[in-house]
Amino acid sequence: MLEVRGLVTGYGGVPILRGLSLDVAEGEVIAVLGANGVGKTTLNRAISGLNHVMSGVIRFEGEAISGLSPPEIVARGLIHVPEGRKIFPNMSVRENLELGSYRRGKGNRTRNLERIFTIFPRLLERTDQFAGTLSGGEQQMLAIGRGLMAEPKLLILDEPSLGLSPLLVEELFALIARIASEGLAVMLVEQNVVQSLELASRAYVLEHGAIAMQGLAADLKRDPELEKTYLGL
Amino acid sequence: MLKLDIFLSALANGLMTGAVYALIALGLTLVYGVLHIINFAHGAMLTAAMFAVFICHAWLGIDPYLAVFILTPLFFGLGYAIQRLVISPASHGDDSNILLVTLGLSIIIENGLLMGFRSDTRSIDVPYGFSVIEIGNLFLSTPKVIAFVAAFVVAGLLGLLLVRTDTGKAIRAVAKERTGAALSGIDVEHIYAVTFGIGAACLAIAACLLMPTFLVNPRAGNAFVLVAFTIVVLGGMGSIGGALIGGLIIGVVESLSGLYFGESLGQIGIFLIFILVLLFRPTGLFGAKA
Ligand SMILES: Nc1ncnc2c1ncn2[C@@H]1O[C@H](COP(=O)(O)OP(=O)(O)OP(=O)(O)O)[C@@H](O)[C@H]1O
Ligand SMILES: [Mg+2]
Numbered sequence: 001m002l003e004v005r006g007l008v009t010g011y012g013g014v015p016i017l018r019g020l021s022l023d024v025a026e027g028e029v030i031a032v033l034g035a036n037g038v039g040k041t042t043l044n045r046a047i048s049g050l051n052h053v054m055s056g057v058i059r060f061e062g063e064a065i066s067g068l069s070p071p072e073i074v075a076r077g078l079i080h081v082p083e084g085r086k087i088f089p090n091m092s093v094r095e096n097l098e099l100g101s102y103r104r105g106k107g108n109r110t111r112n113l114e115r116i117f118t119i120f121p122r123l124l125e126r127t128d129q130f131a132g133t134l135s136g137g138e139q140q141m142l143a144i145g146r147g148l149m150a151e152p153k154l155l156i157l158d159e160p161s162l163g164l165s166p167l168l169v170e171e172l173f174a175l176i177a178r179i180a181s182e183g184l185a186v187m188l189v190e191q192n193v194v195q196s197l198e199l200a201s202r203a204y205v206l207e208h209g210a211i212a213m214q215g216l217a218a219d220l221k222r223d224p225e226l227e228k229t230y231l232g233l
Numbered sequence: 234m235l236k237l238d239i240f241l242s243a244l245a246n247g248l249m250t251g252a253v254y255a256l257i258a259l260g261l262t263l264v265y266g267v268l269h270i271i272n273f274a275h276g277a278m279l280t281a282a283m284f285a286v287f288i289c290h291a292w293l294g295i296d297p298y299l300a301v302f303i304l305t306p307l308f309f310g311l312g313y314a315i316q317r318l319v320i321s322p323a324s325h326g327d328d329s330n331i332l333l334v335t336l337g338l339s340i341i342i343e344n345g346l347l348m349g350f351r352s353d354t355r356s357i358d359v360p361y362g363f364s365v366i367e368i369g370n371l372f373l374s375t376p377k378v379i380a381f382v383a384a385f386v387v388a389g390l391l392g393l394l395l396v397r398t399d400t401g402k403a404i405r406a407v408a409k410e411r412t413g414a415a416l417s418g419i420d421v422e423h424i425y426a427v428t429f430g431i432g433a434a435c436l437a438i439a440a441c442l443l444m445p446t447f448l449v450n451p452r453a454g455n456a457f458v459l460v461a462f463t464i465v466v467l468g469g470m471g472s473i474g475g476a477l478i479g480g481l482i483i484g485v486v487e488s489l490s491g492l493y494f495g496e497s498l499g500q501i502g503i504f505l506i507f508i509l510v511l512l513f514r515p516t517g518l519f520g521a522k523a
Binding site: 048049050069070071074075079080081082085086087088089090091095098099100102103104106146150 | 399402403405406408409410412413414415416417418419420
């Protein structure tokens with residue numbers, strides 16, 4: 001479904017990722033792990049069209065999407081829930097969700113809103129509250145909900161557990177599992193190794209601008225190398 | 234008794250002029266709120282719109298209140314194109330470049346108008362130019378009453394657009410969170426251009442409302458925009474409601490200080506307010522706290 005081949009991307013002409021390749025198959029949950037500053041967010045930004053692809057190719061459902069604009073990529077059903085949520089603080093919860101279907105899924109807006117509210121009942125209690133006044137966990141749910149409003153085929157989640165209490169992380173991962181069980185492909189970018197490997201079927205570990213390890217989540221979980229690579233020892 | 238009548242009539246006049254000021258400020262504050270730039274070409278664009286009304290009337294025989302239905306979409310399109318084809322490509326995504334580009338635009342427009350129309354002052358002659366509406370002892374200029382009502386209708390429609398439509402919501406979203414907007418599938422460049430177009434359309438409407446009672450020369454817009462800028466600061470940069478209330482306040486202040494200090498000093502009150510706001514409430518009456 002998603003194919004990344006030899007991706008080189010960075011900022012201001014300086015590459016951060018130097019020839020990265022990975023795949024996500026239909027309906028699959030994969031985890032992308034890696035230490036701080038290794039380039040996970042940069043990878044997501046390149047996939048969703050925010051960062052310039054210097055070389056290599058990104059294909060989605062068989063078609064090259066490198067070079068397309070973010071709205072064009074959204075239109076194809078590849079939805080990126082960014083690190084730091086990037087919700088619209090000056091707008092209500094409902095408006096945030098509505099804008100999730102600005103480009104895609106507009107026809108099913110009402111139905112999808114109801115669906116989001118059953119997945120995230122906390123949001124239903126706060127439909128008219130300004131998004132900027134939500135708690136961190138609620139904001140994360142809103143960001144994911146906004147992504148789901150676009151009826152994604154592939155959902156990229158960039159550190160959804162960032163800044164959440166362990167209990168809330170637990171709840172959030174359960175919700176992600178539930179969303180994924182409906183057949184949606186998920187690329188989970190995380191620092192939270194243990195829980196991510198629990199959820200994902202396969203995982204990639206990023207290091208020095210490329211994939212350093214990859215394999216089945218169950219195998220990686222038992223791999224002593226992982227901790228070493230992951231912690232960058 | 235006479236005193237009170239004069240006061241009331243100055244008050245009413247101030248409110249009516251203020252509503253048009255508000256309309257001009259609306260475009261300025263919207264563009265600031267969304268693109269985070271001050272459009273230095275706003276004044277020149279207003280002048281251009283006033284000349285467009287003049288041309289419609291003097292050359293084509295179209296009444297200003299009819300011309301509004303032609304010029305509003307035309308100026309929306311022009312504004313959209315200017316942002317999309319000139320400002321955005323020339324600024325390379327750097328906000329400080331945008332300032333320079335709009336400044337350059339204003340110089341080009343102003344000198345283009347000087348070339349075409351010299352620095353002569355022109356006006357249009359409409360049959361209702363001096364007609365009045367009588368309310369008790371008050372005599373209100375009909376074109377000004379129309380301008381007052383129309384300005385509120387436009388502000389209301391703009392408010393509805395921003396709150397009810399997807400495009401309006403996208404405008405508000407882009408104002409605060411560009412990345413989040415792009416990842417929601419919003420074409421940020423398109424929304425910038427739409428916003429700029431709305432600003433220009435507001436100017437076209439303002440020009441149609443002004444021309445029956447005002448004069449135009451190639452620098453006419455600048456005086457209005459100076460006032461509009463004060464309104465934007467008073468109301469809070471980027472605040473639509475602030476621009477509306479601010480416009481009315483400034484209109485009244487100008488009119489009353491004209492009454493008490495003499496016509497030529499009418500604007501002193503405005504700039505006094507400007508300085509006081511900057512000193513004591515730099516975020517404006519309705520602006521977000523820093
Ligand atoms: N806008 C930018 N301009 C220049 N360099 C940047 C920019 N954004 C990120 N970088 C650099 O790119 C590198 C990778 O950053 P990135 O945000 O992709 O890391 P990450 O793996 O997501 O880290 P984290 O786990 O902390 O989110 C870092 O060295 C960072 O400093
Ligand atoms: Mg990151």
